[in-house]
Structures are given as structure tokens and as C-alpha cells.
Amino acid sequence: MGDPHRRPEGVSDETVAALGSLSKALETTECARGHLFAFHQLTGSADFELDRAVDLLRAAGHPEWAERVRTEILGRNVIPGHWTFQVVEAYDRTYYEPFRDLEREAVDRLAEGRDHLYEAELKEARRTRNHPDHTAGPDTPPT
Numbered sequence: 001m002g003d004p005h006r007r008p009e010g011v012s013d014e015t016v017a018a019l020g021s022l023s024k025a026l027e028t029t030e031c032a033r034g035h036l037f038a039f040h041q042l043t044g045s046a047d048f049e050l051d052r053a054v055d056l057l058r059a060a061g062h063p064e065w066a067e068r069v070r071t072e073i074l075g076r077n078v079i080p081g082h083w084t085f086q087v088v089e090a091y092d093r094t095y096y097e098p099f100r101d102l103e104r105e106a107v108d109r110l111a112e113g114r115d116h117l118y119e120a121e122l123k124e125a126r127r128t129r130n131h132p133d134h135t136a137g138p139d140t141p142p143t
Contacts (some may be wrong), residue, residue, distance in 0.1 A: 005120035006037055007111070016111075032121060050069055054070045
């Protein structure tokens with residue numbers, strides 16, 4: 001395959017730009033998915049902290065409030081029928097995995113599986129020749 005970041009023969013500028021845009025959209029989706037995992041972890045942490053709040057409310061002489069927190073909020077679904085792990089699973093199954101698979105197939109079929117062609121060409125256009133921190137790749141000497 002040679003240089004994995006060199007455009008295959010016959011791949012147009014428009015195709016490189018389109019695959020770059022598709023990759024950028026997937027990267028944004030990866031960030032959104034990370035936020036979804038943060039939502040999952042933060043909500044879980046808050047739910048476990050409710051155990052402490054229930055104990056403290058009881059100890060402070062407020063058993064009715066402790067019971068309300070325990071029965072109305074602790075362990076509650078975040079959306080009807082779903083805890084956060086189920087939201088993550090549904091997102092992955094419904095949106096993320098099909099998007100990831102389509103992007104991979106597009107790169108495989110339209111660019112011989114060569115990732116990040118847009119970025120590689122942008123790097124090549126922006127790097128300063130003969131500067132030691134602007135080499136073409138990790139194992140190439142400055143040129």
C-alpha cells in the first residue's frame with residue numbers, strides 16, 4: 001500500500017474533501033459519545049450520593065424527606081424505562097455504530113482504506129520544510 005496517507009491514484013480533490021468532512025462528522029460524534037458516557041457516569045455518581053443524603057436526612061431528624069428521596073429519586077429512570085447505560089446502548093446501536101461502519105466502508109471503497117487523506121495533505125501543505133519539528137512522519141528526516 002505504500003504511504004498510508006498518500007492519496008491513491010484517481011481519487012479526486014472532491015472525494016478527499018468529502019471523506020474529510022465525513023471523518024470530521026464522525027470525530028464530532030465520538031466527542032458526543034464521550035459526553036454521553038460522562039452523563040452516564042455523573043448520573044450514576046449522583047445516584048450513589050443519594051444514599052448518603054438519605055442517611056444524613058434520617059440522622060438530621062427528617063425521615064419523611066429521606067423516604068421521599070429514596071422512593072422518588074434514588075434509582076429513578078432518566079427517561080421513561082431507561083437508566084443511563086440503556087441510553088448509551090441505544091445510542092451506540094441506533095446511531096454511533098452504523099455511522100462508524102458507514103464511514104469505514106466509504107474510506108475503504110473510495111480511498112483504498114487510507115484514512116485522514118485530507119488531514120495528511122493539509123499537514124504537507126502547512127509544514128515548514130527542513131524544520132526538525134515539521135517532518136512528514138515520525139520516522140522521516142527533516143526535508
